[in-house]
Amino acid sequence: MTTPSVSMWIECFEEDARFEGDGLDALVEQLVAHVRATHDVPYPEDEVRIWARNFAEASVREDGPVGRLPSIGSVEVHPVTEERIDDWLRFFDREAFPDNPDWGACYCLHPHTGEVPERPWRDVRAEMIERLRSGATLGYLAYVDGRPAGWVNASPRSTYAKYSGVDPEGPAPDTVVGVSCFIIAPPYRRHGVSSALLDRVVADGAARGARYVEGYPRRTDTGEDSTSFCGPRSLFDARGFAAAEERDTYIVVRRPV
Template sequence: MTSGLRIEPATDDRFDDVTTMLDPRGRGQVCWCLHWRQPPGLPVDGRRDHLRDLCGRDPAPGLLAYLDEPGRPDDGAVVGWVGLAPRSAASSLQRTRVLPRVEPAAWPTTWAVMCFVVRPGHRRRGIARALLAAAVDHARDHGARVVEGFPVEPEPGRRVPVSAAFVGTVGLFESVGFDRVGETAATSGRLPRWVLRRELPGDPTAAG
């Protein structure tokens, strides 16, 4: 884990910090990291409450990164979020036409990393990488056998626009041991998205 960070599950008692990450301007009409797991018919103004309900369940729907640097004025501040869930809890992902599908029997043990948010002023410090590494552990601890992501491939010599970076980059996932499987029909910010996968059974980094 990146030095000076603490990663915690997004539980109900930390929902104010979830709000800080996902709705910093207090607009209420944001995605709330529910694109793949929003129940059919849920109104836009019901998203916040639905995510709060998910934060009260186990497993948590995401992880939060906090600064852990005693002596700094922002010590303890929340600075990052990663959303993830098993496919069994992601109804839109089960029906997707642009991303690879998985057989229903594997939905509970196939987890998807959905999105990253890192607060301005704290980017390019390894926070997303620390969140992704912790997400793998979180999924493994809750029975995952596979963790997948669908990040973008940056154009050579160019940085990924913030509007597209919420899905992560191929390089980010590869740095945490994911393997590139293939290109998808999906895009983010007009950049192609790839399937990156990490198999967990027999993982040499697993605790034991």
């Protein structure tokens, strides 16, 4: 692979060191050397190296605006069908995480796989494209002035390895739409984009053959993006979701369609 010639950066996951430079391979090795010398982590060195490469490449690939807009236009929400995959790719490739390259390799695959070793972002991206095309992942894009502004993964809970153990005595997983992630581009945060996305998920539930819509807000919400990507509890409470089960780090909330 050709090493990019533009400046990039990596911040250690312990937030105690930052490395900047033009050479991808050299930058990655600096981070790996720092981790090896400074931190006792349970991850193999090759996995740390993949994570560092993903971060560095995202630091230049994610070039969308980072400033929050004072106001936005009306929000339109559409399911991500075949003709909208290019919009979805633009959103995740460039717009979703310009302020947080650490998440630039996610592409919202994690709910489906659960905890797995770090993978190159291009592999994750390719897998999600196939999932969207085949209908294995279902979600919605929010648009503002014709530009993708946010995403929600609203697939059947039966497709989520991450939530496979939820409420075993409750409704069958294939009858539940699981709202696993909201990703909102920085300019559009705290402007009601997540609300518009969730309203569309609830409105479409019956037509999709679901009996319930379910969310997984974190038990502890600091108001920061790192703890709010599943949506705050208040977002679900306002739409009649009720607590169905409490887990170690999140609460399962549910409502009938």
